[in-house]
Amino acid sequence: MRxxxxxxxxxxxxxxxxxxxxxxxxxxxxxxxxGVSSKVQTATGMGLAVTFVMGIASLVxxxxxxxxxxxGLEYLQTxxxxxxxxALVQFVEMFMKKSMPSLYSALGIxxxxxxxxxxxxxxxxxxxxxxxxxxxxxCNGVFGALGFMLAIVLMAGVRERLETSDIPxxxxxxxxxxxxxxxxxIAFMGFQGLVK
Amino acid sequence: xxxxxxxxxYALLALGGLGAVFGLVLDIADKKFAVEVDERVTRVRAxxxxxxxxxxxxxxxxxxxxxxVKGDAPVNGCTAGGAKTAAAIAEIMGVSAGSSEPRVARLxxxxxxxxxxxxxxxxxxxxxxxxSQMVGGPKMCPxxxxxxxxxxxxxxxxxxxxxxxxxxxxxxxxxxxxxxxKTCPRHAIAVVPKDATxxxxxxxxxxxxxxxxxxxxxxxxxxxxxxxxxxxxxxVSNGFASIDTSxxxxxxxxxxxxxxxCITVIGGQVEVA
Numbered sequence: 001m002r003x004x005x006x007x008x009x010x011x012x013x014x015x016x017x018x019x020x021x022x023x024x025x026x027x028x029x030x031x032x033x034x035g036v037s038s039k040v041q042t043a044t045g046m047g048l049a050v051t052f053v054m055g056i057a058s059l060v061x062x063x064x065x066x067x068x069x070x071x072g073l074e075y076l077q078t079x080x081x082x083x084x085x086x087a088l089v090q091f092v093e094m095f096m097k098k099s100m101p102s103l104y105s106a107l108g109i110x111x112x113x114x115x116x117x118x119x120x121x122x123x124x125x126x127x128x129x130x131x132x133x134x135x136x137x138x139c140n141g142v143f144g145a146l147g148f149m150l151a152i153v154l155m156a157g158v159r160e161r162l163e164t165s166d167i168p169x170x171x172x173x174x175x176x177x178x179x180x181x182x183x184x185x186i187a188f189m190g191f192q193g194l195v196k
Numbered sequence: 197x198x199x200x201x202x203x204x205x206y207a208l209l210a211l212g213g214l215g216a217v218f219g220l221v222l223d224i225a226d227k228k229f230a231v232e233v234d235e236r237v238t239r240v241r242a243x244x245x246x247x248x249x250x251x252x253x254x255x256x257x258x259x260x261x262x263x264x265v266k267g268d269a270p271v272n273g274c275t276a277g278g279a280k281t282a283a284a285i286a287e288i289m290g291v292s293a294g295s296s297e298p299r300v301a302r303l304x305x306x307x308x309x310x311x312x313x314x315x316x317x318x319x320x321x322x323x324x325x326x327x328s329q330m331v332g333g334p335k336m337c338p339x340x341x342x343x344x345x346x347x348x349x350x351x352x353x354x355x356x357x358x359x360x361x362x363x364x365x366x367x368x369x370x371x372x373x374x375x376x377x378k379t380c381p382r383h384a385i386a387v388v389p390k391d392a393t394x395x396x397x398x399x400x401x402x403x404x405x406x407x408x409x410x411x412x413x414x415x416x417x418x419x420x421x422x423x424x425x426x427x428x429x430x431x432v433s434n435g436f437a438s439i440d441t442s443x444x445x446x447x448x449x450x451x452x453x454x455x456x457x458c459i460t461v462i463g464g465q466v467e468v469a
Binding site: 095 | 211214215225
């Protein structure tokens, strides 16, 4: 899937957000998806943080990859990308601590854990494997993260209502959340084949 | 094997260079986005005992330090650190420490092997909590120390060991955090002032014969101690004697008259009458 004109740009977007949703189709980044999806507000904050990290990581790793290829060091891809992601997460953490302390404390341990969020590493490696150009890489990162945000906010909305609903005691909390995640995933299967 | 050293150098340079660049950027960002933390919080945190034991009632030492600076927690709230820590924190906060008398955890039971009668031989999972729920526990006395070491496991200061089927406390290591007191399923541990040397070491609520049958050192609520005490400091209630440490003069007269030897004087030998 390449971006050649405006039409293909929108197809690319739909593909990233709905068809190949990181959580519901690729099953990447499930830890924060389950960990921070109890409130819509924090879920949105997490989604924005991941969007920022994924977007910038796609941009920076594109250039890092150029350097690695030029030096013939493609085998260092994983460690170099993780270095980029870790540094970015550190930056986001500092920024949030300063400007959004309430969100910072709400995200807690999950903010530094974006470092090890497999979805972020996956998007950078996918960019390289599909040999996307700079624009496609950034689009893939940002739209992929928006898909993640869509998933986590949907989940948070459902969980907020589950909180107050009368469900069997043994299903309260995580069991019902996992079932919800499964049902959402099945629903998202309906988008498969929308983009060829 | 032919190592192409140039590739090693490239790899080192590439990753080292990336690391250096990111480090530099992060350093600048750190300065730019520095958050003003009350420096007293850092200093109070450093003054704490640092065991994260939770005895102060806050989630760890960081929470306690923040609460002290905010004014929510008392400066002598760190029980693990004791008087020294309280003084240090008080100095940082510019207030007086107040008195924080040294306290220590003691076992209110003497039911060692051979003293307390066994109800059955327990050979299950080593947990007092579990054993205490099995037909009244492995010892006849339902108020006794079970001696499987739940308190020992929870003690972060290595102050408790199990000897002869009961918990033994090392008063030099004990910081009176009270974790053992909370953990003991029999409530047989009490955190008491360190100078409260005269203690009733039994909480058996049974009166007379059932108590005698359970343990040779069980309080039978005979009230001899209550009659002997000149200072109105020892009273029998709920079937066992207990001492009001604020009235007790540590004379040890009660220990001398106790027919069951369940009152002990720490640091002094008292014969059972």
